[in-house]
Amino acid sequence: MWNSERGCEAPKRGTISKKGRAARLGTAFRALIALSAARELQYRANFFASFLGAAFWLLMAVFTVSIFYEHTEVVGGWSFWEAAVLLGVFNALVGVVEGVLRPGIGSLPDEIRHGSLDLLLLRPIDAQLYLTFQEVDLWRIADVITGFALSAYALHHLGRTPSVGEVALFLVTFLAAVAILYGVWLTLMSLSFWFVAVENLSTVFDAVFEAARYPASAYPSALRLVFLFVLPIVWTTTIPASALVGRLSMSVAAGCLFIAAATLIISRAVWRLALRRYTSAGG
Amino acid sequence: MTAVAVWSKRYGAFIRSAWMVDIQYRADIALWLLWGITEPAIALGIWWTVAGGGDVDGYTRVSFARYFFGVTLINQLTQAWDAWYIDHWIAEGEMNHRLLRPIAPVHEAIADNIAYKARVGTIVIIVWLLTAAVWPIVRLPVAPERWVLAAVAVVLGAGIRFFNGFAVGLLAFWTTRASDIIELQMAIGVFLSGQLAPLDLLPHWVASVASALWFPYAIAFPVSLLTGTGGWEHHIVQGFVGQLAWLIAWWLLYRFIWRNGRKEYGAVGG
Numbered sequence: 001m002w003n004s005e006r007g008c009e010a011p012k013r014g015t016i017s018k019k020g021r022a023a024r025l026g027t028a029f030r031a032l033i034a035l036s037a038a039r040e041l042q043y044r045a046n047f048f049a050s051f052l053g054a055a056f057w058l059l060m061a062v063f064t065v066s067i068f069y070e071h072t073e074v075v076g077g078w079s080f081w082e083a084a085v086l087l088g089v090f091n092a093l094v095g096v097v098e099g100v101l102r103p104g105i106g107s108l109p110d111e112i113r114h115g116s117l118d119l120l121l122l123r124p125i126d127a128q129l130y131l132t133f134q135e136v137d138l139w140r141i142a143d144v145i146t147g148f149a150l151s152a153y154a155l156h157h158l159g160r161t162p163s164v165g166e167v168a169l170f171l172v173t174f175l176a177a178v179a180i181l182y183g184v185w186l187t188l189m190s191l192s193f194w195f196v197a198v199e200n201l202s203t204v205f206d207a208v209f210e211a212a213r214y215p216a217s218a219y220p221s222a223l224r225l226v227f228l229f230v231l232p233i234v235w236t237t238t239i240p241a242s243a244l245v246g247r248l249s250m251s252v253a254a255g256c257l258f259i260a261a262a263t264l265i266i267s268r269a270v271w272r273l274a275l276r277r278y279t280s281a282g283g
Numbered sequence: 284m285t286a287v288a289v290w291s292k293r294y295g296a297f298i299r300s301a302w303m304v305d306i307q308y309r310a311d312i313a314l315w316l317l318w319g320i321t322e323p324a325i326a327l328g329i330w331w332t333v334a335g336g337g338d339v340d341g342y343t344r345v346s347f348a349r350y351f352f353g354v355t356l357i358n359q360l361t362q363a364w365d366a367w368y369i370d371h372w373i374a375e376g377e378m379n380h381r382l383l384r385p386i387a388p389v390h391e392a393i394a395d396n397i398a399y400k401a402r403v404g405t406i407v408i409i410v411w412l413l414t415a416a417v418w419p420i421v422r423l424p425v426a427p428e429r430w431v432l433a434a435v436a437v438v439l440g441a442g443i444r445f446f447n448g449f450a451v452g453l454l455a456f457w458t459t460r461a462s463d464i465i466e467l468q469m470a471i472g473v474f475l476s477g478q479l480a481p482l483d484l485l486p487h488w489v490a491s492v493a494s495a496l497w498f499p500y501a502i503a504f505p506v507s508l509l510t511g512t513g514g515w516e517h518h519i520v521q522g523f524v525g526q527l528a529w530l531i532a533w534w535l536l537y538r539f540i541w542r543n544g545r546k547e548y549g550a551v552g553g
Contacts, residue, residue, distance in 0.1 A: 064473075195310065207317050207318040213325075214329060220331050
């Protein structure tokens with residue numbers, strides 16, 4: 001870290017230990033978030049608008065699900081209120097996607113096209129980290145909060161209080177789901193190094209993620225196979241929600257963690273591969 | 284030259300240029316199409332499970348499959364993205380050079396729609412035919428008279444959605460949130476136009492709200508004519524009367540907004 005005592009003097013080669021590097025990343029991370037917060041706090045009225053908007057869209061989503069349950073008690077083994085728990089998880093993940101992933105990594109295709117990626121790569125900080133948190137739409141936390149509120153309300157309706165273990169399992173699998181979504185976005189967006197002309201890569205994600213509004217078991221078995229092997233993001237809502245309603249087995253949870261780790265590693269590899277062949281688009 | 288010849292020449296030029304632009308962005312079109320296919324596919328997947336071996340208020344798996352294949356096609360053929368374009372034109376100052384042309388921007392937009400729909404419509408029909416080759420239940424019972432009526436209904440439905448989108452997009456002359464309004468309308472339209480479920484499976488109050496608005500005339504009605512399922516296939520006269528009424532209503536609204544909006548316009552940027 002450059003502070004006043006050390007001036008602008010560059011650290012000698014080898015003096016930055018692993019720990020120093022981590023601390024520097026931590027500082028950069030905090031600074032980026034503070035910057036986003038400062039930017040957003042200029043528009044305080046947006047805060048209330050965000051909550052109103054989030055509540056409205058959530059009600060629409062509940063209404064959508066309720067239409068199917070007008071005609072049946074259970075869909076794929078899930079009752080209406082169990083599906084509502086899942087919908088809350090979906091809403092919270094949407095908040096993460098819209099608040100962090102889309103404004104952050106989602107801006108990669110634009111950065112490449114406009115040449116501003118070059119400036120970003122010159123910064124003395126890991127470009128992936130910078131890109132991820134360069135802009136965070138903090139008000140989207142409204143989606144996370146209303147989503148969790150819906151899950152809690154639905155659990156209350158089910159007369160179910162998850163045990164400490166189940167809540168822990170939920171938190172772990174929820175973070176794993178976030179990691180999977182992050183890895184999928186990083187991979188998709190890295191594709192824009194190869195296909196600069198494709199403007200709407202995130203549309204692929206949006207289209208497929210829509211299917212995660214419903215439990216994976218609600219789909220016909222042929223579709224479920226597609227979801228399991230081709231489009232695993234559909235499971236990102238089913239697994240954490242299963243933890244809350246008490247039907248998640250340890251082996252599935254472990255599998256979820258394994259997939260999360262694999263997604264992160266693969267996406268990082270794709271990103272580095274893409275960067276290595278990047279020759280700058282000018283700007 | 285007669286007026287017809289002049290206009291067909293103009294439209295020919297617009298359609299060709301729209302086609303050229305589309306070809307540059309063909310990957311984008313494939314992505315939008317993917318989005319247009321997943322939504323009905325998800326709805327069909329859930330109804331398929333709910334119906335099981337029996338039926339839901341008379342809808343079996345077969346009728347759901349036909350209905351939602353129809354929704355996919357008709358939605359693409361009537362979909363209009365113009366509201367977003369107009370919002371963008373006005374916000375970015377791209378409306379200016381369009382206003383200077385001796386031909387109203389609405390004609391460019393109509394030609395764009397014809398080019399886009401010819402392309403995506405063909406793709407969806409090919410996908411449908413290929414699916415039908417291996418999956419007999421999505422083959423439609425032959426009904427040529429009804430299909431002719433369906434073709435007419437598609438044109439009218441596309442007209443409703445076009446002028447609806449164009450009029451709402453033009454609200455950008457006054458507000459910077461025109462695209463929010465169209466997005467809200469689109470979200471409500473998913474229920475009211477029958478994209479999530481055939482209208483008679485919705486709660487009664489929703490179905491009656493829907494039939495008082497233009498949404499079902501743009502999608503549910505043509506889908507019912509095409510597939511013979513969806514609830515509107517027995518209300519052909521009512522369907523066409525509703526279509527004409529809403530088409531005229533949105534066309535008049537579009538003209539009203541267009542005339543007054545231009546006076547409001549200050550030509551931002553360039």
